[in-house]
Amino acid sequence: MRLLILAFALGAAVLQTRPELPDLRWLWLLPPVLLSLGLLPNSRWLRPALTLVLALSAGFFYAAWRAELRLADELPMAWEGRDMRLIGRVDGLPEKTPRGWRFVLRVASVATPGAHAPKKVQITVSSFTDTAIAAPRGGQCLSVTARLGRPHASVNFGGFDYEGWLLERAIRAQGYAVDGFSPAYACRYNPLALLDGWREAVRERLNGALVGQPYAGVIVGLAVGDQNAISETQWTLFRATGVTHLMSISGLHVTLLASLVFALVNWGWRRIPLLAIRLPARQAASLVGFATALWYVAMTGFGLPAQRTLYMVGMAAAALWLGRIDSPTRVLAAALALVVLIDPWAALAPGFWLSFGAVAVLFYVGSGRLARPAVWRQWLMAQWAVTLALTPALLLMFQGVSLVSPLANAFAIPLISLVAVPLVLAAALLPIPWLAHLAHGVIALTMTGLTWLAALPQPVWHVASPDWRVLLLALLGTLILLLPRGIHGRWLGAVLFLPLLFPIRERLSPGEFRLDMLDVGQGLALVVRTGGHALAYDTGPRYASGEDAGARVAAPFLFANGVKRLDGLVVSHEDSDHSGGAASLLVSHDPVWRLASYPLAGASKCTAGQTWRWDGVDFAVLHPVARFYDEPGFSGNDMSCVLRVSSPYGSALLTGDIARLGELSLALLPAKVLQSDVLVAPHHGSGGSSMAEFIQAVHPDTALISVGYRNRFGHPTPVTLGRYRAARVRVVRTDKEGALRIDFKVAGRVELHADATEQRYWRHR
Structure with missing residues (x-):
């Protein structure tokens, strides 16, 4: 079975x-x-x-x-970008954004004649003035006029699939409120709405009790699953020390809490004969333990990761109730079946593989042992086994693993799961402020230890994402390494692990180079790689959520491809859709040198005539000329740093946001200096760029356009596309194809790869 x-x-x-x-x-x-x-x-x-x-x-x-x-359950294409009035309840807790709020609306009815909306939509409410927006509340019934679009997100090689994440949560449209929202009273009664309202009240009370405290966001996250107030600095620390799973309502907390309650009830029930006669202690303890897990998961609003743990705990409780605990793997298999039946998209979530994998490994190392080691040795063995077994998965999914994670988890798990979490739950139930402060003190003590570990040299080890063959070898090596002591040949497991730890990267020959245009939405981020060097040209935008493309897209892409440090960074100009991710890349990949056309920390001024050569590939800055920095006619977009990359195998022209004036200046250059096989279309294909004279002067075969789906600027414009069509230039766009990769390996031929060629059935492309 x-x-x-x-x-x-x-x-x-x-x-x-x-x-x-x-x-x-x-x-x-x-x-x-x-x-x-x-x-x-x-x-x-x-x-x-x-x-x-x-x-x-x-x-x-x-x-x-x-x-x-x-x-x-989808939004009709005819209603994309059109206003419709929706009435529904706020599902879960609203999320604060830099300019307003974002929430999921469970639609009860559509008041616009002829319109249709999916059952769940994600809506952003923003203010671009100093006027504060009233906060929506969890479970609140609202009327909102929204402009919706089908789910669409960046698609990058090996990147996070946000559209798949939305699909698993049944969110089938995204959009924004046209003119705010107002209370409504036409929603049906829903017990989950009362639960969300109570969670909202708990969040407000805890935030009020911990005003000004640095880790208030962690306390709220542990209480009601809202991680919105946890700062990016804190997340960076958690990732570096491998404890991100501890800083919200995670499967570990649910399991340990249920186990603790089970042990306490089982101990106490046995000592009360009247109770033990009516119901065996084991059955009573399993029932109360599961009820505790159910209550804690309810506090998350029944988030999907917590639900998966609840099913596992439920199966374990059923086995204990029935006395069928002879085979833990049967319980695990039953939990797996239940999870897949309820949520067939669970395999899209890294947590699915990590949680089931961790439990399976603990069962594996606990079997076949003749003697039961001391408790402290069991704890160390468990830490070692889980760290070793999950390393291949962590490298595949996150391109890195924390080297200090075993030490960090060794003290953080007891402090947070067994001390902080019960205090947080008590603070959530009881209006006693000192309980919240006591829990905050435990978190602060934990953070002190984590900060010390993160300060050690290279706490995180990054390596290129392994392919499936290397992954299988590493998993087989893990099984061999975790065999009981005394079995001969365990050293072979370490040998099978070596390809994962020291991957063989694809090596470009002298003169070959690769150009990657990352899908960052409405912005630009490019990576150029030669045989032994890597350069980033522009870093993408800063998003409304407060994140930026440097941290969300570029850095994971570089780590996944084995690039731990950039040899160079060129930021064409200061517009936020090109420079928004620069600060993150400066931290994560510390470029050896930097060029920019505006004041950037540690950067030299980008000036025509600058050249260098890497591995048989030539790089030349063509624009702006030094004197343009002092001429009033050249400013903003037209001062974009233009870079040409060339070798005997082909050439590419990277243009930033230059407009007509910059294009005319470049068109005067000799053909052998300017002409390129691939042109990164200036200014995302706007109407004021890609003039016919410029296209003719560059004479490209292919034009790449980095553009956001249904962007508000209308890029690329039909006029611009018509110019490329008239010049018989092939146009490839990130909003339709996802991330783009061009290999320059054969003279006279460029090899184009698009990430959307690895299509998934849910992607709108």
């Missing part, structure tokens, strides 16, 4: 990698296959093998059926 469940879960996971959904009419083949299994001879391998294939197919088609139902 365990193998069948694994096959079913694997089938559901495979569906999430497909570019399109299968035809569900294939399901009609399953009944005949089931009948044929009964007619097969009782072979040792044929019938079991076909049964596994059937289970895998069942998981695949079950997930496809669920996906078809969810995709049917």
Whole structure:
């Protein structure tokens, strides 16, 4: 049965990698296959093998059926970008943004005639004046006039799939409020709305009790699952020390809290004969332990990660109630089946693999041991086993692993899960301010230790994302290394682990180079790599959420490709859609040198005539000329630093946001200096750029346009696209193709790769 469940879960996971959904009419083949299994001879391998294939197919088609139902709940294309009046309840807790609020609305009705909206939409309310926006409240019934669009997010090689994240949460449209919102009274009664209202009240009370305290956001996160107030500096510290899972309502907290309550109830119940006669202590403890887990998960608003843990705890409680605790792996398999049945998109979440993987590893290292080691040795063994086993997954998903994580978790888990969390829950239930301050003191003590560990040399080890072959070898090596002592050949596990720790990177030959245009929305971020060097040209925008493309997109991309430090950084000009991520990249990848056309920390002034050569590839700054810095006619976009990259295998022209004046200046250059095979279209293809004379002077084969989906500027304009079409230039856009990669390896031919070629069935591209 365990193998069948694994096959079913694997089938559901495979569906999430497909570019399109299968035809569900294939399901009609399953009944005949089931009948044929009964007619097969009782072979040792044929019938079991076909049964596994059937289970895998069942998981695949079950997930496809669920996906078809969810995709049917969509915003009609005809209503994208049009105003519609929605009435519904705020689902969960609203999130504070730099300019207002963002919340999920569970739509009850659409008041605009002829309009249709999905059941759940994400809405942003912003103010661009000094007028404060009234805060929406969790569970509140609202009327809002919104302008919605289908889910659309950046798609980068190996990057986070935000559209998949939205799909798992059934959020099928995003948009913004046109003129704020107002209370409404036409929503149906919903018990979850009362729960969200109570969570909102708890959040307000805790924030009020901890005004001015540095870790108030962590306390609120542990109480109601709202991580909005945790600063980016604190998240950086948590990532560096490998304790991010401890700073919100995580599976570990739910499990340990339920286990603690189970142990206490089991101990106390046995000592009261009247109770023990009516109901065995183990059953009472399992019931109360599960109820505790259910209550704590409810405090998160039943967030999906916490739900997965609740199902695992529920299966364990059922096994304890029934006395079926002889095989923990059966309990784990039953929990896996329940999770996949309820949430077939769970495989999209790193937490799914990490949580089930961690529990499976603990079961694995706890089996086959003749003697039970001391408690402290069990604790150290568990830390070592989980760290080792999850390293391949962490490197695959996050391109790095904290080297100090075992030490950090060794003291942080007891302090936070067993001390801080009970205090936080008491503070959430009881209006006693000193409880919140006591919990804050425990968090502050933990943070002191984490800060010390993060200050050690290189607390995080980054390495290029491994491919599937290296990953399989590392997982096999993990199983061998974690075998009980005394078994010969355990050293072979370390050998199998080596390719993961010291990956062999693809090496570009002299003269070859690779240009990556990252999908950062409405902005620009490029990476140029040669055989032994890497340069970033522009860093993307700063987003309304307060994050920036440097931290969210560029840095993970560089780490995933084995780039730990940039050899150079060029920021074309100061506009935030080009320079917004610079500060983050300066911290994460500390460029050896920097060029910019505006004052940037540690940067030299970008001036025409600057040249350098890396690995047989030539780099030349073509614009602006030094005297342009003193001429009033040249400013802003037209002062963008223009860089040409060339080798015997081809050339690319990176243009920033130059407009007509800058283009005319460049068009006067000799053809051998300017002409390029690939042109990064100036100013995202705006109407005031990409003049016909400039396109003719550059004479490109391909134009790349970095542009946001349905952006408010209308880029690229039809006029600009017409100019490229007239010049017979192929145009490729990030809003349609995702991140773009061009390899210059063969003279006279550029190789274009788009991330959207690895399509997923939920992406609107």
